[in-house]
Amino acid sequence: MRQTVxxxxxxxxxxxxxSTVSKALxxxxxxxxxxxxxxxxxxxxxxxxxxxxxxxxxxxxxxTIGVIIPEIVHHFFSKVIKGIEQVANKRGYNVIIGLSNExxxxxxxxxxxxxxxxxxxxxxxxxxxxxxxxxxxxxTESIDQGxxxxxxxxxxxxxxxxxxxxxxxxxxxxxxxxxxxxxxKNIALITTKDYVSVGRLRTKGYLExxxxxxxxxxxxxxxxxxxxxxxxxxxxxxxxxxxxxxKQNKVDGIFAVNEIYAxxxxxxxxxxxxxxxxNIKIIGFTxxxxxxxxxxxxxxxxxxxxxxxxxxxxxIIDKLESNETHENNxxxxxxxEIIERESTL
Numbered sequence: 021m022r023q024t025v026x027x028x029x030x031x032x033x034x035x036x037x038x039s040t041v042s043k044a045l046x047x048x049x050x051x052x053x054x055x056x057x058x059x060x061x062x063x064x065x066x067x068x069x070x071x072x073x074x075x076x077x078x079x080x081x082x083x084t085i086g087v088i089i090p091e092i093v094h095h096f097f098s099k100v101i102k103g104i105e106q107v108a109n110k111r112g113y114n115v116i117i118g119l120s121n122e123x124x125x126x127x128x129x130x131x132x133x134x135x136x137x138x139x140x141x142x143x144x145x146x147x148x149x150x151x152x153x154x155x156x157x158x159x160t161e162s163i164d165q166g167x168x169x170x171x172x173x174x175x176x177x178x179x180x181x182x183x184x185x186x187x188x189x190x191x192x193x194x195x196x197x198x199x200x201x202x203x204x205k206n207i208a209l210i211t212t213k214d215y216v217s218v219g220r221l222r223t224k225g226y227l228e229x230x231x232x233x234x235x236x237x238x239x240x241x242x243x244x245x246x247x248x249x250x251x252x253x254x255x256x257x258x259x260x261x262x263x264x265x266x267k268q269n270k271v272d273g274i275f276a277v278n279e280i281y282a283x284x285x286x287x288x289x290x291x292x293x294x295x296x297x298x299n300i301k302i303i304g305f306t307x308x309x310x311x312x313x314x315x316x317x318x319x320x321x322x323x324x325x326x327x328x329x330x331x332x333x334x335x336i337i338d339k340l341e342s343n344e345t346h347e348n349n350x351x352x353x354x355x356x357e358i359i360e361r362e363s364t365l
Contacts, residue, residue, distance in 0.1 A: 025066040028129060034059055038128050039155045046161075084114045085336060086134040088144035090122045090174075095279070095308030096325045097145070100172065103329025104143060111337050124149040128158045141168040141336045146176065152215050170336045172328050174217055182335045184328050184352045188218050188305075191321040191356030192225025193232075195303045196275050198319075200233050202301055202364055204273030208241040208265060210281040222277040222305060240269055245281065255284065262288045272300055279306045282318055286363065301364045316362030324354050 031041045036055065044051045044059035045068070051059075062068075085108055089097045101117065108115050116139060118130035127147045134142070142162065150156070151174065159179050163169055169181040199207050209226045212219030223242075230237050243265050245258060262285050265271070274289075276282035282304025286296060294300045296316055303319045304311060311318040331352050 025063070025068050026129075027068075027132060028125070030059060030062055030066075030068065034062060038125050039153075039157060042128075042157055042161070081340075082138060082140050083112060084116055084139045085333070086116050086118060086131075086139035086142045086144075088118045088120055088127060088130050088134075088142060090120050090145055090147045092117075092119050095310070096173075096306050096323060099325035100145075100329035100332070103326040103331075104333040105329075107330050107333035108337065111333075113333075113337060120147040120150075122148045124153050124155065131158050131162060135162055135167055140340050141170070143170045143172065143332045143336055145172050146174040148174075148216055151176070151217065154215075168336055168339045170332045170339075172332045173323075176217070180349055182332075182339070182350045182352075184332045184335065184354070186323045186328065186354045186356050188221035188356075189225040189228070191305065191323075191358075192222040192275065192277070193229045194225075194356070194358055195305070195321050196226050196229035197233070198358060198360070198364065199273040199275065199301055199303060200229065200235070202273075202297075204301055205235065206238075206241065206269065206271050207235075207273040207275060208243065208269065208271045210243045210245060210262065210265075210274060210276040210285060212277060213244055213246070219277050226275055238269075241265075241271065258284050259288055263292065266292055266294070266300075274300065274302045276302070276304045279304050279308045279310055279318075279320070282320075283310050283314055286314060286316075286318065296363050297365060303358075303364060307359050311359075311361070314363075319361045319364040320359050322357045322359050324357070328354060 027038050027041050031038045040051060040055070041059055044056040045063060047056070087101060087104060091097055105115050116134060118134060120127035120130060124147060127150055131142065156176060156179055159169060163181060170184065171179065171181060172184040175183040175185060196207060209223060211223050214220050227237055243261055245261065266288060274285050276285055282302055285302055289296055289300050296302060303321070305321045307320040307322040311320045335350065
C-alpha cells in the first residue's frame with residue numbers, strides 16, 4: 021500500500037498552494053480543469069485521505085479544544101490563553117495550542133492536524149497572511165463538517181461563527197480624545213496596513229476623534245507600518261520610520277495601535293531629546309508588561325484579554341454541549357478601558 025500524503029506534500033509536488041489543492045479536491049470551479057485533474061490524479065495515486073472531521077464528531081468527543089494563535093511570545097495572546105484554560109479546565113476540557121506564526125499555510129496545517137480526531141472545536145485568531153490573502157476555505161470547511169469555531173480579536177464578517185472582539189473603534193476614539201483633552205493638537209497615528217481588521221478599526225476611531233474635535237486629519241501624521249518591521253530583525257526599520265515622522269512633523273501626541281509601536285515611539289522620542297509627556301504624549305493599544313514597566317510608564321487602552329479568553333471558551337463549550345444546531349452565532353463586543361500612566365500625565 022502506498023504511503024498517504026498530506027495537502028502540503030501534494031501542493032509542493034504540483035507546485036501550487038495548499039488552498040489550490042484543497043479547492044481542486046473539492047472540485048471547485050475556481051480551479052482550472054487541467055490543474056484540477058492533475059491534483060486529483062496525484063491524490064488518488066498516493067492514497068490521499070481528507071480529515072475525517074464529521075466521523076470524529078459522531079464517534080466520540082475528545083473533550084479537547086484547539087486554540088490557534090498568530091504569536092506565542094505576546095502578552096495579549098498569553099492572557100487570552102490563560103482565560104481559555106481557566107474556563108475549559110473548570111468544565112472538564114483540555115486545551116491544545118497551535119501556532120500559525122502569522123502564516124496562512126501553517127494555519128491551514130495546524131487546523132488539518134488538530135481536526136483529525138484530536139479536538140472537538142477551535143478557538144482562533146486569524147493570521148495576518150490569511151487576512152491579506154482573504155482565503156478562508158479552511159474555516160468554512162471545518163464549520164460545514166460540524167466542527168464549531170469561535171474567532172477572537174482578528175475576525176472576518178463573512179465566516180458564520182461566534183466572534184469575540186473588543187470595541188477597537190470606540191477604544192481608539194477615547195484614547196485620541198484623551199490626548200486632545202491634554203492639549204495635543206498635532207496627533208500622529210502609528211498603525212498597521214488596512215487589511216488587518218483591528219488596525220483598520222483603530223484608525224477609524226482616530227479619525228473620528230479628530231473630526232469630532234474639529235481637527236483636520238493630516239495624512240503626513242499617519243504611519244502605516246509594514247508587518248515585517250515588528251519582527252526582531254526589522255525593529256531598526258520601524259525606529260527609522262518613526263524618527264522620520266517626528267523629524268518631519270511637529271507632533272505633540274502619538275496614538276499607536278499596539279504596544280510595540282508605542283514603546284518604540286517612546287524610544288525614538290527620547291533619542292530625539294523629546295521629553296515625555298512634556299513635549300510629546302503617547303498612548304498605546306494593549307496593556308501589557310512592557311507598558312507597565314516602561315520609563316515613563318505607558319498609558320494604554322486595555323483589551324481585557326483574559327476576559328476575551330474566558331468568553332471564547334464559554335461560547336464554544338456551550339455550543340459543544342448543546343443539542344441545538346450551530347446556526348445561531350453571537351458577536352460579543354467587550355468594552356475597552358483606558359489605563360492612564362506617566363506618558364500622558
